[in-house]
Amino acid sequence: NNNHNQRTTRTLGSQTGRVPVGIGRRRLRIVVTGGAGFVGSHLVDKLIDRGDEVIVIDNFFTGRKNNVVHHFGNPRFELIRHDVVEPILLEVDQIYHLACPASPVHYKYNPVKTIKTNVMGTLNMLGLAKRVGARFLLTSTSEVYGDPLEHPQKETYWGNVNPIGERSCYDEGKRTAETLAMDYHRGADVEVRIARIFNTYGPRMCLDDGRVVSNFVAQAIRKLPMTVYGDGKQTRSFQYVSDLVNGLVALMEGEHVGPFNLGNPGEFSMLELAEVVKEVIDSSATIEFRANTADDPHMRKPDISKAKELLNWEPKISLREGLPHMVSDFQNRILNEDEGKQA
Numbered sequence: 416n417n418n419h420n421q422r423t424t425r426t427l428g429s430q431t432g433r434v435p436v437g438i439g440r441r442r443l444r445i446v447v448t449g450g451a452g453f454v455g456s457h458l459v460d461k462l463i464d465r466g467d468e469v470i471v472i473d474n475f476f477t478g479r480k481n482n483v484v485h486h487f488g489n490p491r492f493e494l495i496r497h498d499v500v501e502p503i504l505l506e507v508d509q510i511y512h513l514a515c516p517a518s519p520v521h522y523k524y525n526p527v528k529t530i531k532t533n534v535m536g537t538l539n540m541l542g543l544a545k546r547v548g549a550r551f552l553l554t555s556t557s558e559v560y561g562d563p564l565e566h567p568q569k570e571t572y573w574g575n576v577n578p579i580g581e582r583s584c585y586d587e588g589k590r591t592a593e594t595l596a597m598d599y600h601r602g603a604d605v606e607v608r609i610a611r612i613f614n615t616y617g618p619r620m621c622l623d624d625g626r627v628v629s630n631f632v633a634q635a636i637r638k639l640p641m642t643v644y645g646d647g648k649q650t651r652s653f654q655y656v657s658d659l660v661n662g663l664v665a666l667m668e669g670e671h672v673g674p675f676n677l678g679n680p681g682e683f684s685m686l687e688l689a690e691v692v693k694e695v696i697d698s699s700a701t702i703e704f705r706a707n708t709a710d711d712p713h714m715r716k717p718d719i720s721k722a723k724e725l726l727n728w729e730p731k732i733s734l735r736e737g738l739p740h741m742v743s744d745f746q747n748r749i750l751n752e753d754e755g756k757q758a
């Protein structure tokens with residue numbers, strides 16, 4: 416089995432006539448599932464920039480062609496409209512498996528579909544990795560820790576997850592995806608990598624995905640009150656998207672399976688976040704309290720010592736540095752939307 420895998424990978428380069436990139440490294444062919452989404456499209460930019468071939472698989476549930484349109488016409492880029500719940504045959508060296516709605520509003524919209532995406536989608540991508548001997552990276556989530564009883568969260572913590580709640584399709588779906596990845600690793604020698612991603616923000620997030628950073632930023636730009644759920648004292652740690660993308664690539668290229676927490680340890684309550692958004696966008700912005708959603712984790716902050724030590728990775732961009740980049744992207748898109756309405 417192992418021999419078969421090695422043989423497949425070795426011959427790929429010559430079959431496709433790919434030329435070496437830089438010194439000592441040949442060009443790779445890489446699949447990014449969910450590559451038309453927020454994180455995926457930034458990852459695609461990085462992989463294309465460094466000279467590799469990228470195939471994006473996306474069903475456009477939350478992703479948009481606009482996020483990758485700047486690569487159309489590049490012979491090293493390919494976009495396939497495909498649902499990962501269905502099998503697919505490709506010849507590739509690496510698989511970054513991101514396909515899955517990430518915002519609570521999106522993943523609760525059709526919870527059974529979210530589970531199918533996490534379980535059958537991940538199974539198909541692992542089956543593909545096994546067949547062609549590709550390395551496989553899963554984008555899991557800090558949600559596997561549930562409403563954590565340990566703070567900050569280390570990778571050794573097993574979590575506190577409600578198996579029958581509204582968030583379970585996502586939390587338990589990702590936990591099963593991690594299990595599948597480890598079983599293919601142990602049972603079929605697939606080279607797997609597991610990232611547990613903490614709340615990430617940046618340009619190209621969906622304007623109305625209901626996540627807290629996108630909500631506050633869009634609300635402040637539109638001169639609407641920022642909606643704080645519950646008492647606003649719950650905390651999250653916000654990572655800028657380029658830091659995450661660097662972490663994902665370091666994990667894929669490194670020798671460690673993980674899981675690794677990838678997040679920014681800077682912790683903010685929702686009330687503090689609203690203050691930062693006020694500072695950056697509009698000092699006259701107001702807040703409005705709303706009822707919180709079910710099973711909302713009270714606090715979340717990554718312990719990133721493992722990624723620091725083994726991947727030599729840590730985030731570089733603070734919330735106050737990263738937020739303005741997202742704000743200018745949102746301002747442009749909201750302006751275009753308004754002009755579209757008037758036209």
Ligand code: NAD
Pocket residue numbers: 448449450451452453454455472473474475476477478479497498499500512513514515516517518521532536554555556557611612613614615616621
């Ligand atoms: P996103 O919603 O912007 O991107 C997800 C992409 O997957 C979209 O392009 C969507 O159309 C596609 N997709 C969904 N279901 C699919 C299916 N069945 N077949 C094919 N494509 C499908 O979300 P994101 O923030 O970019 O998240 C990317 C990944 O990172 C997800 O797996 C998510 O769980 C994980 N993650 C993100 C965060 C975060 O804060 N952004 C935190 C933890 C984990």
Ligand code: UDP
Pocket residue numbers: 501502503504505538539540541542543544545546
């Ligand atoms: N699969 C796929 N592409 C491939 C290889 C497999 O989509 O190139 C799918 C396959 O259809 C199956 C899943 O991945 O549903 C798991 O494949 P595996 O070979 O591990 O298991 P089996 O097919 O024996 O159930």
Ligand code: UDP
Pocket residue numbers: 518519614625626627628630631642643644645647649651685707708711712
């Ligand atoms: N939240 C909020 N206002 C909003 C959207 C979310 O106060 O308009 C809160 C939400 O209750 C949660 C936190 O912000 O405590 C983060 O929510 P998000 O949906 O961004 O991510 P997740 O819950 O998955 O961490």
